[in-house]
Amino acid sequence: MTNPSEKWISLLGLAARARELVTGEELVLQDVRKNRVCLVLLAADASDATAKKVKDKCTHYKIPLKQVADRAVLGAAVGKAERVVIGIKSRGFAKKITELLDQ
DSSP states (O other): OOOGGGHHHHHHHHHHHTTOEEESHHHHHHHHHTTOOSEEEEETTOOHHHHHHHHHHHHHTTOOEEEESOHHHHHHHHTSSOOSEEEEOOHHHHHHHHHHHHO
């Protein structure tokens, strides 16, 4: 059984396999502008400029934002190289991941 603090990582992998994610700064910001994502995950080790840009966009468009583990963990969770920003398109996945992160 996975550690409760790591369940969100497994769920993120499931969302990736279900094609309910957008990865990469520009693609996520584009979908934030079009209101296509329900939650944005930002790596804790993102550069200051990237973090500011993503936070400002999410605040402006009222999209929830969670700062999570580093880029290596995010990338490994979705089966890709390091990822700094991930957008979750599914309302169900977004809600459950938010609950797990808030525990």
